[in-house]
Amino acid sequence: MTATDLDLPEPVVAAEGIVAAYGGRPVLHGVTLRVAAGEVVAILGANGSGKSTLTRSVLGLLQPRRGEIRLFGTPLRRFRDWHRIGYVPQRLDAGGGVPATVREVVASGRLARRGFLGRNRPADREAVSAALADVGLTDRAGDPVRTLSGGQQQRVLIARALAGEPDLLVLDEPTAGVDAASQEAFAATLHRFVGRGGTVLLVAHELGPLAPLISRAVVVHHGEIVHSGPVPEPAGHHAAPDHDHVHPHAPYDRPGIWDAP
Numbered sequence: 001m002t003a004t005d006l007d008l009p010e011p012v013v014a015a016e017g018i019v020a021a022y023g024g025r026p027v028l029h030g031v032t033l034r035v036a037a038g039e040v041v042a043i044l045g046a047n048g049s050g051k052s053t054l055t056r057s058v059l060g061l062l063q064p065r066r067g068e069i070r071l072f073g074t075p076l077r078r079f080r081d082w083h084r085i086g087y088v089p090q091r092l093d094a095g096g097g098v099p100a101t102v103r104e105v106v107a108s109g110r111l112a113r114r115g116f117l118g119r120n121r122p123a124d125r126e127a128v129s130a131a132l133a134d135v136g137l138t139d140r141a142g143d144p145v146r147t148l149s150g151g152q153q154q155r156v157l158i159a160r161a162l163a164g165e166p167d168l169l170v171l172d173e174p175t176a177g178v179d180a181a182s183q184e185a186f187a188a189t190l191h192r193f194v195g196r197g198g199t200v201l202l203v204a205h206e207l208g209p210l211a212p213l214i215s216r217a218v219v220v221h222h223g224e225i226v227h228s229g230p231v232p233e234p235a236g237h238h239a240a241p242d243h244d245h246v247h248p249h250a251p252y253d254r255p256g257i258w259d260a261p
């Protein structure tokens with residue numbers, strides 16, 4: 001623990017010494033990650049470096065072999081305030097074959113607030129409308145989700161997370177495969193969320209318009225954190241405008257993914 005860590009109040013996320021493996025294959029080798037209230041932390045790294053595994057461990061979706069996780073100061077095994085967390089998983093088809101409307105999918109983000117048999121109160125309807133407006137989908141509220149484009153469906157998932165009025169948003173590659181306009185819209189949404197006092201943990205390959213919002217970048221490489229600080233500059237040809245991915249074989253500390261700041 002460093003002097004800086006000692007200065008921090010109780011972090012929103014505290015993952016200490018996380019060791020995770022699939023079968024016999026280790027994926028995280030004792031990772032420690034703390035996210036303070038109000039931070040916007042980006043987890044960066046090559047494909048397969050362990051970013052999603054770390055995120056899913058933090059949310060209790062995956063049981064690590066070793067280590068301790070606390071959310072809002074409470075050990076994960078005792079944590080019940082899931083309404084305080086909004087999670088947007090890695091891109092998926094939000095609609096599938098289901099005829100649910102945009103509003104219905106977004107409203108499902110209120111369930112943790114309402115309780116299983118809770119009534120749909122005006123506050124719920126207001127939160128859903130506010131979330132739809134936040135992502136610019138008010139005029140599509142009554143449309144079946146499957147009629148929306150991939151980028152718009154991603155916005156539906158983000159609105160669903162926002163509808164729960166969380167204190168922490170966890171997003172796994174929220175802008176992957178999303179067009180530039182939608183990325184800009186998402187950056188604006190995130191900016192408003194952070195302005196309201198929210199905390200963000202997001203996994204990303206490319207930050208694009210999100211870069212100015214990031215207060216700290218954490219680079220995962222082969223299951224270890226190799227950098228925690230300012231967003232590193234993409235290096236060499238990886239900085240080229242047409243280069244939109246990082247290479248799994250390019251080590252962090254040699255010419256390749258990121259230059260150390």
Ligand SMILES: Nc1ncnc2c1ncn2[C@@H]1O[C@H](COP(=O)(O)OP(=O)(O)OP(=O)(O)O)[C@@H](O)[C@H]1O
Nearest residue numbers: 022023027045046047048049050051052053054203
């Ligand atoms: N359910 C699983 N079963 C077995 N192996 C898995 C599983 N999920 C991930 N892995 C493996 O664990 C390693 C880390 O995967 P993870 O998804 O955490 O990486 P990532 O950094 O999020 O990658 P990407 O950028 O491609 O999403 C990879 O080698 C991956 O193949």
